[in-house]
Amino acid sequence: xxxxxxxxxxxxxxxxxxxxxxxxxxxxxxxxxxxxxxxxxxxxxxxxxxxxxxxxxxxxxxxxxxxxxxxxxxxxxxxxxxxxxxxxxxxxxxxxxxxxxxxxxxxxxxxxxxxxxxxxxxxxxxxxxxxxxxxxxxxxxxxxxxxxxxxxxxxxxxxxxxxxxxxxxxxxxxxxxxxxxxxxxxxxxxxxxxxxxxxxxxxxxxxxxxxxxxxxxxxxxxxxxxxxxxxxxxxxxxxxxxxxxxxxxxxxxxxxxxxxxxxxxxxxxxxxxxxxxxxxxxxxxxxxxxxxxxxxxxxxxxxxxxxxxxxxxxxxxxxxxxxxxxxxxxxxxxxxxxxxxxxxxxxxxxxxxxxxxxxxxxxxxxxxxxxxxxxxxxxxxxxxxxxxxxx
Amino acid sequence: xxxxxxxxxxxxxxxxxxxxxxxxxxxxxxxxxxxxxxxxxxxxxxxxxxxxxxxxxxxxxxxxxxxxxxxxxxxxxxxxxxxx
Numbered sequence: 001x002x003x004x005x006x007x008x009x010x011x012x013x014x015x016x017x018x019x020x021x022x023x024x025x026x027x028x029x030x031x032x033x034x035x036x037x038x039x040x041x042x043x044x045x046x047x048x049x050x051x052x053x054x055x056x057x058x059x060x061x062x063x064x065x066x067x068x069x070x071x072x073x074x075x076x077x078x079x080x081x082x083x084x085x086x087x088x089x090x091x092x093x094x095x096x097x098x099x100x101x102x103x104x105x106x107x108x109x110x111x112x113x114x115x116x117x118x119x120x121x122x123x124x125x126x127x128x129x130x131x132x133x134x135x136x137x138x139x140x141x142x143x144x145x146x147x148x149x150x151x152x153x154x155x156x157x158x159x160x161x162x163x164x165x166x167x168x169x170x171x172x173x174x175x176x177x178x179x180x181x182x183x184x185x186x187x188x189x190x191x192x193x194x195x196x197x198x199x200x201x202x203x204x205x206x207x208x209x210x211x212x213x214x215x216x217x218x219x220x221x222x223x224x225x226x227x228x229x230x231x232x233x234x235x236x237x238x239x240x241x242x243x244x245x246x247x248x249x250x251x252x253x254x255x256x257x258x259x260x261x262x263x264x265x266x267x268x269x270x271x272x273x274x275x276x277x278x279x280x281x282x283x284x285x286x287x288x289x290x291x292x293x294x295x296x297x298x299x300x301x302x303x304x305x306x307x308x309x310x311x312x313x314x315x316x317x318x319x320x321x322x323x324x325x326x327x328x329x330x331x332x333x334x335x336x337x338x339x340x341x342x343x344x345x346x347x348x349x350x351x352x353x354x355x356x357x358x359x360x361x362x363x364x365x366x367x368x369x370x371x372x373x374x375x376x377x378x379x380x381x382x383x384x385x386x387x388x389x390x391x
Numbered sequence: 392x393x394x395x396x397x398x399x400x401x402x403x404x405x406x407x408x409x410x411x412x413x414x415x416x417x418x419x420x421x422x423x424x425x426x427x428x429x430x431x432x433x434x435x436x437x438x439x440x441x442x443x444x445x446x447x448x449x450x451x452x453x454x455x456x457x458x459x460x461x462x463x464x465x466x467x468x469x470x471x472x473x474x475x
Contacts (some may be wrong), residue, residue, distance in 0.1 A: 040405035043426040043437035051424075051437075069456075071406050148468045236404050246404050246458050385427035 009337040009373045014314040016204045027266035031259045042237035057265030066190030072252040074216050079181040080106040082200030082216030089226040096145040100133045101126045101348040102155045127352045130305045131160030153183040157349045158304035159311030165194040210266035213360030243338045244386035279367040283313040287372030293378030299385045313365030324361045335380040396466040398443040403458035430470035450474045
């Protein structure tokens with residue numbers, strides 16, 4: 001890696017978290033060097049070890065997400081894959097879907113596809129300028145044809161947390177699909193307590209794992225209604241050309257990303273050892289400091305809820321008279337601070353908060369962000385804003 | 392003469408094989424992951440072998456909703472279901 005990258009202050013964690021805990025790199029290395037055989041396909045000892053790490057990772061994810069039977073957790077490549085599985089696998093012509101304006105394109109685009117090609121209709125509940133959506137709003141949009149409700153657990157633009165348990169209570173038996181891309185690993189989640197039907201996660205953000213890993217929890221009450229979008233080898237029932245109906249095989253055709261899953265398992269163990277609540281407290285302390293610092297910068301607007309407890313560690317800002325790309329470029333080249341600029345794959349969210357089409361500069365914290373890094377970005381943004389005001 | 396028969400727990404899913412291995416080992420019971428004997432299935436996957444004397448208690452540990460096909464005793468070319 002180039003040295004300038006090693007010393008970077010990395011605040012683009014809402015896209016991909018970095019750095020990872022050391023145990024993640026060790027687990028990936030150990031897998032590649034010592035037991036990178038095909039999981040679930042053979043009984044030789046190396047394959048058995050490869051299968052064990054898949055099982056252990058699934059179990060660890062079950063503990064993290066409140067899933068008592070980890071068979072109901074499908075391992076895949078990212079949240080997008082899980083969201084697509086449900087949207088394209090569950091919906092039929094004539095079905096209606098309720099979602100919110102805070103969704104990522106990983107929900108918006110498959111829904112658009114379904115409205116254009118699948119005969120599905122969609123009601124998008126508009127969130128307020130702080131990204132908030134209420135259970136009452138969602139319930140009011142439900143019709144007798146509504147077969148799915150999809151809610152982003154927290155905005156990837158401004159971090160606003162959605163009341164998913166309240167939404168599930170309000171919609172009753174209608175299946176709820178939660179996009180937990182921004183929350184798994186940083187907020188306490190318990191799908192069984194909150195009666196969440198489906199929850200899609202990605203491994204490379206708050207779960208602190210490698211890219212190309214993810215999972216979706218699918219409750220037994222809906223799994224049989226979802227078509228497997230892919231069919232292929234599972235290592236089970238090989239004598240039959242029918243895809244097995246049991247979980248997780250029904251939705252896991254083809255060789256899994258064993259190496260990535262080894263890294264993800266180590267990352268989830270790190271999170272379980274440190275504790276999601278402790279990680280949340282760490283991020284809240286960082287958020288308090290960041291919000292106090294940003295609040296003192298003339299000409300800077302920060303868009304999310306004032307109370308850090310209503311949001312994750314993701315923040316969007318703009319400076320009067322500058323474009324997000326100018327700010328992002330200066331942060332990178334002059335201060336060696338990595339942030340994300342633009343629309344963050346969520347144009348409707350920017351329409352809701354009033355920042356479409358220019359977008360924002362997004363600061364994303366993580367479990368491994370330090371207070372010094374928060375101070376550095378506050379100082380840098382203060383200098384950039386100051387030069388604009390004086391110049 | 393020593394009994395040469397083997398006792399094999401056969402499952403439909405690899406997840407249940409792994410879960411059963413952990414369950415039995417956590418309880419201090421000997422088990423091994425072995426290729427599924429050809430007498431049982433054309434399956435390319437793996438099964439859990441247990442001591443025949445433990446077969447009944449091993450079956451009891453496995454949850455009712457698992458994909459267990461059965462516990463088999465393999466004796467030469469013969470295979471018989473001893474527990475399902």
